[in-house]
Amino acid sequence: MNLPQLHYAGGPGGSGFTSVTPGVGGELLREAEPLLRYEPPLRAPSAGFPEALSLSVLSDGSRLLSRAVHTGAGFDFESGYGYGYGYGYGDGSGAGADFHAHAVHLPEPAGAGPARPLPVTAWGSAQWEERTPAGGPPPPLERIPAPGRHDRAALAAFVAARGPWLAGFFADVRRTVEEPDAPRLLLVEEDSAAVARWVMLACGVLPHERGQWLTFTTYARRPLLAPQRLVGVLPGDEPAEPGPWRVYGAAGAGAPGECADLWARTASAVWLAARPELFAQVRRLPAEPYAPGPLASLALAAGIPLEPAAREAAADWDGTPGSRSGGAGPAGTTAVPMPAAGTPSAEPPGPGTSPAPGPAPGPAAGTAAGAAGAAGAAGIRPAGMGSAPEAAAGDRGAHDAALGNQAAPEAIAGDRAAPDATLGGEGTPDATPGNQATPDATPGNQATPDATPGGQPAPEGGVGSVSATEAASVVGRETVPDVARRLAHALISEPERAYGPRERESLAELPVLRALVLDRLDALAAGDPAAGARLFERTGLRLGAAEALPHLRMCARAAQAGLDAGADRVLVLDALLRESGVSLYAEPLVLRTGMRxxxxxxxxxxxxxxxLLATTGAAVHRDAGTWELLVRAAAAAPAGDGAAADLAPELLRHFGAELPDGLRPALLLWELVRDLRAGGPAGDGPRRALELGALSPEPGARDAAYAALAGRLLAPDGPDEAGLRALAGSEDPGLLAAYRQAARSAPVAEGLRGDPGYLASCYAAWSAHPQGGPLWRETRTELLEGVLRPLVRELPAAHLAAAGRELARGDGHRAREFRAWRRPSAADRLRGALRGLIPRSGR
Structure with a gap:
């Protein structure tokens, strides 16, 4: 496949094509040119100049995929390719930042020929050029630019943050591709990478052909003039008045409304559960593109909690068109029987919902082996089971897998549920450090451990008691994965009751059941490592040497070794990570499990x-979701912790964009401590310390900043005049108390006794700003009379005379005040005379 390349650049002198693959006609260039112009924002956003990745449909049905970026470099049309039409950009004046656009022409209309990668996967590709390449016209490409790095952690955080709006967004995306008059979607984000993720989500849920011709641009200065259907907009550039458009994005979306589209709500649940590969599997099933039943069936089989309406849709759909009963599925295979809503084997309702009424369990619908075979043929995969990759036509990339256009790589490797936890997948809770609540164990969302596969009360001996015979004869009731899921949840929640003789027999005699149970336990242990360790502490369950279960292995090691009170916890963590058997760089979530x-x-x-930050690197902590634990370590450190001041600047550098508002002030206070201790000027320190201290709930960081500021103002190199002025005007009890405490410290006393210049500077500071508020006047009086005067009485006259000379160099009036202050008052002289009249004992 030959894809011509086009290079287009612009600057203050105009804009035009600079290099084009030979054979491209002038009509295509004239139609492409307005699509390639880049108008910079009126102000440079904090995230940097936006990147415009665009897909546009041309008049002949072909498409143009392009990327335009701000370059800031001059453009010489004399050396251009010769297609410079001389058009300006923006307001037509040609003024503004310089840019370069690199485009690829896709001659085939969307849907023609074999399946191709989705255009949005070209986001972040290293093949995009930011300068016109040397060496003559560029040759045609064989395929669209290869995908860039797929940042799973960033996508996980994005999906979690936009979760409430996903269902409405998917419903609007469906309307956009199905209805010509549907409103356009404006995606208001500060960072164009976030707009690209919105587009990825949209293309991922659509049928592949529709995702191919969904037009988009990740940035447009004037969104209402952009011809694409999905348009990225910077905050402030979105239209102020309502119109034929819908607004989404962190900076522009309103409160999420009700979504009446069951398919869209189900698609949202799938994305939030980190199972985008289900969209690739549902495309192989005999159903309408937006029928909720097939997608809900796959979601239930994967262990994703769904609302009652979606469970009913799954129960109504059996894999055969036009039929509600069992029958042949794709390619003559037997369709997977889905449990009816309300039966014991149905997926439990989510929190806050109640089970929907449904028919009682019907007759046998197939054996577990038959169900597993059908699942493999139709792409349906219960959670914990591996699946073969989708037979992808064409060259699907890694991003296409992430968007649901083929089985995801981790699914091919055996559905490691733990890595999917970064997207909130079933089996692991949200990746927030410290959240150890086990999924499916919350009220109203428990697996039914007290029921046997047939729905009868469990026999004595265990919560999820099941014998090998029962596990092997689940015909018509539950598949083996359902039994494994139920037993795994019972073992993780009540290990002593659930691990009885019958369970040991089942796990020993049925290797398939054992593999599924351990796989599900590994995912559950990633969500609640403490529960995983209790499983090995309270039962005789042990892992084989060949069983690759990193999270369970760490839990088993922790249960076996324990943790001594005086142990080096970093070394203990290193031992656990080695026990996992995987690299934390390949599976970062083992770091989260180990730290918990x-x-x-x-x-x-x-x-x-x-x-930990120095030895593992910031990227691993970001991917594992453990970075916030590091932030909390610094923010909550006590005032005397010197390590926090060194750690805080590193955390601000690596995770500044992600910091919660409640933790950022504490880190900034610790950064101020580091700067003051390093000898930086106090200057604006009092104001910053007071403002950040008012915002920070952590007293340790605030007290440390006050103490560091006081120490800097009392440093031997003399007080900072601006800082002293701010201190005197602060009238803050905490800051002034820290200053008084520092002034009474031993180093200050030694400096006063040993250095006349330091004595002079302290007197000047403590006698300054007599017009200050009552707290400052009280402070200066206490320091002059309670600290300095007793010490001056003990110093030799030569030392005091030298201090007076130091004061005279700067201010003769201050020197005279010092001499007058040193003279004893009338009351002091009277007390001295009276002491002289009193005879000493022993005379």
Whole structure:
């Protein structure tokens, strides 16, 4: 497939094509040119100049995929390719930042020929050029630019943050591709990468052909003039008045409304559960593109909690068109029987919902082996089971897998549920450090451990008691994955009751059941490592040497070794990570599991956190979701913790964009401590310390900043005049108390005794600003009379004379005040005379 390339650049002198693949006609260039112009924002956003990745449909049905970026470099049309039409951009004046656009022409209309990668996967590709390449006209490409790095952690955070709006967005995306008059979607985000993720979500849920011709641009200065259907907009550039458009995005979306589209709500649940590969599987099933039943069936089989209406839709759909009963599925296979809503084997309702009424369990619908075979043929995969990859036509990339256009790589490897936890997948809770609540164990959302596969009360001996015979004869009731899921939840929640003789027999005699149970336990242990460790502490369950279960292995090691009170916890974590058998760089969530085991869900100490950050790197902590534990370690450190001041600037550098508002002030206070201790000027320090201290709920960081500021103002190199003025005008009890405490410290006393210049500077500081508020006047009086005067009485006359000379160099009036202040008052002289009249004892 030959895809011509086009290079287009612009600057203050105009804009035009600079290099084009030979054979491209002038009509295509004239139609492409207005699509390639880049108008910079009126102000440079904090995230940098936006990147415009665009897909546009041309008049002949072909498409143009382009990327335009701000370059800031001049453009010389004399050396251009010769297609410079001389058009300006923006307001037509040609003024503004310079840019370069690199485009690829896709001659085939969307849907023609074999399946191709989705155009949005070209986001972040290294093949996009930011300068016109040297060496003559560019040759045609064989395929669209290869996908860039797929940042799963960033996509996970994005999906979680936009979760309430996803259902409405998917419903609007469906209307956009199905109805010509549907409103356009404006995606208001500060960062164009976030707009690209909105587009990825949209293309991922659509049928592949529709995702191919969904037009978009990740940035447009004037969104209402952009011809695409999905348009990225910077905050402030969106239209102020309502119109034929819908607004989404972190900066522009309103409160999420009700969504009446069951398919869209189900698609939202699938994305929030980190199972986008289900969209690729549903395309192989005999159903309408937006029928909720097939997608809900796959979601239930994957263990994703769904609302009652979606469970009913799944029960109504059996895999055969036009029929509600069992029958042949694709390619003559037997359709997977889905449990009816309300039966014991149906997926439990989510929190806050009640089970929907449904028919009682029907007759046998197939054996577990038959169900598993049908699942493999139709792409339906219960959670915990591996699946073969989708037979992808064409060259699907890694991003296409993430968007649901083929089985995701982790699914091919055996559905490791733990890595999917970054997207909130079933089996692991949200990746927020410290959240150890086990999914499916919350009220109203429990697996039914007290029921046997047939729905009868469990026999004595265990919560999820099941014998090998019962597990092997689940015909018509539950498949083996359902039994495995129920037993795994019972083992993780009540291990002593659930692990009885019958369970040991089942796990020993049925290797398939054992593999599924352990796989599900590994996912559950990633969500609640403490529960995983209790499983091995209270039962005889042990892992084989060949069973690759990293999270369970760490839990087993933690249960076996324990943690001594005086142990080096960083070394203990290192031992657990080695026990997992995988690299934390390949599966970052093992770091989260290990830290929860070692620190019981709380933050480490600041010194430990600094060592962890230095040895593992920031990227792993971001992917694992453990970065907030490091932030909390610094923010909550006590005032005397010197390691927190060194750690805070590193955390601000690596995670500044993600910091919650409640933790950022504490880190900024610790950064101020580091700067003051390093000898930086106090200057604006009092104001910053007071403002940040008012915002920070952590007293340790605030007290440390006050103490560091007081120490800097009392440093031997003399007080900072601006800082002293701010201190005197602060009238803050905490800051002034820290200053008084520092002034009474031993180093200050030694400096006063040993250095006349330091004595002079302290007198000047403590006698300054007599017009200050009552707290400052009280402070200066206490320091002059309670600290300095008793010490001056003990100093030799030569020392005091030298201090007077130092004061005279700067201010003769201050020197005279010092001499007058040193003279004893009338009351002091009277007390001295009276003491002289009193005879000493012993005379």
């Amino acid at each position: 085991l070692v620190w019981a869900g709380g933050p480490p100490e600041a010194a430990e956190a600094g060592l």
